[in-house]
Amino acid sequence: MTALAVACDRVDVRFTTERGTVTALHEVSLDVEDGAFLTMLGPSGCGKSTLLRVVADLIEPSKGALRVLGRSPREARSKREIGFVFQDSALLAWRSVLANVELPLEVGGGASIAGHTASPRELLELVGLKGWEDAYPHELSGGMRQRVAIARALVTRPRLLLMDEPFGALDEITRDRLNEELLRVWEQTRTTILFVTHSLYEAAFLGQKVLMLAANPGRVREIVPIDLPYPRRLALRETPEFVRLVARLRAVLETC
C-alpha cells in the first residue's frame, strides 16, 4: 500500500438548504503523502473548510472515494489519528491549560490508546507554554490559546493534523512566530499537516506544496510546489526566490 495520508478521488460535496443546493466541492482529486505539509489557498467560500471537514469525517462526501491514512475517514477518526485545530481555539473555559490538553485522552475512548499518547506537559513545553499549566484560557493571549489548541490536537499523536486558519485571528508578529514554531513542531513530530490560510506568505512559508482551490464550484485549480529547503527561517521571506513564488501564487489566485 502506498504511504498516502489523504487520497481523494473525484470527491463532490453538496449542501442542500432551503435556498437550494450548493456544490461546495466538485470532482476534487488530491493525494497527500504521509508526512507532507500541504497548505491550502483560495477565495472565500471555495470549500477549503469543507475539504478539511470531509477528511475529518465531520461531513460525508456526496460522491467520490476518500481514504484517510489508508482507511475510511470514519475509521481514521475513531482510531484517533486525526487532530483538528480551528480558527477559534475552542478551548473549554472551565478547564485549565493542562486539562484542556488532556481532554482528547478523556473522551471518545481516549483511554484505550493510552501508551502511545504524548505527554501533555511535554507538549506544552514543545509549544512554549511551560509554566502555564494551571492558567485558565481567559488569562491567555490569542496566540497562547492557539498554542494550547495545537498541543491539544497533538496529544493523541495524530498522523494527520488539520488546521483551519489557525492563526487567522492573530496579529502579524505573533503569527510569524507561530509559523516558525509550527515548522519546528512538524519537524519533530513528522505528522502530516493540511493547513488552510488566507495569507500567501504563510502558505508559501510553511508548505512543501500549495493547493490552490477555485470557487463556484470549489475545485482544484493548481498545486504549486514550494522548492525551498527546510528548516525555514523568517528571513527566507526576503529572498528573491520566495518573493517570486508569492508573486506566482498571487497570479494563480487571481484566476480562481
Place this chain on the structure above:
Amino acid sequence: MATRSSALARPTAFVADAEADARFTARKNRLMWRRRLLPLAAAILLIALWQFTVVFFEIRPFIAPSPLAVAYTLVDRFGILMQNLLPTAIEAFLGFLIGNFAAIALATAFVHNKTVEEAFFPIVVLINTIPVVAKAPILVLLMGNGIEPKVAIAALICFFPTLVNMTRGLTAVNPQALELMRVLSASDREIFWKLRVYNSLPYLFSALKIAASTSVIGAIVAEWIGTTTGIGALIIEATYKFDSPMLYATVFVGASFSVAFFFLITVIERLVVKWEPQAVH
C-alpha cells in the same frame, strides 16, 4: 499574586514588580470602598429625609410611619417577626429547590429530545403567563391550607426563568467546541457532561439569582390567601389593623431575607464558576 506579563510572553515570564502590584492593589481597594460607601451614604441620606418629612409634615402613623418607629418595632417585636419569617423561609427554600430541580430536569430532557421540547414548551409558556396572584387561589383550592400550596407557588415562580436559561446554556455551546468533540469521537453522554453542563452553569446561576428573590415573593403572595402565619399573613394583618410600623417592619424582614438568599447564591456561584473573569466587587 505574581503579575503575568502580557501577550507575547515567553514561557515562565512572571515579572515580579512589587511596586506596581502595590499600586494596583491600593487602587482596587479604593474603588471597592467607594462602591460600598456611596450607596450606604445615599441610603442614610434618604432615611434622614424620610424621618424629616414625617416629622415636619406631621404625617399620621397609620398613613406612613417614621423610620424610627419602624426601627423600634423591629426591635420590640423581633420575636414575632422571626417566628413568622421561619415558615416563609422554609416555603421559599423548598419551592426554590423543587422549582429549580424540575426546571433543570426538563431542560435536560429538552436537550436530549427535541420532540419533548416542541410538545411541552408552549404549555409551559402558557402557564407562565398566568399571574401569581391568579395561580395562588387555584393552588390553595387544590392543595388546601397547609404548606403545600405555598411551596408550589414558590416553585412555579422559580421554574420558568431557570428552564429558559438552562435550556439556553445547554444548547448555546461554541460550535467549534462541538465539532472538536466530534473529531474526538466523543459520545453524546461525554458531550453532555464535559461540554454542555459546564457551559450551562453561568446561565443557571443567573437564573438562580433571580429565583432566590422571586421564590420569597411567591411564598409571601401565597400566604395572603388563608393563612395565619408567615410574612405574608403578617402583612395582611398589619394592613388590616392600620399598624403601619409593623407593616414596614415585616416588609423589611422579608426583603432582608430575600437579599440574604440572593447573596448566598452569589457566593456559591463564585465558588463554582471560577473560570469567568470576575469584575471587581
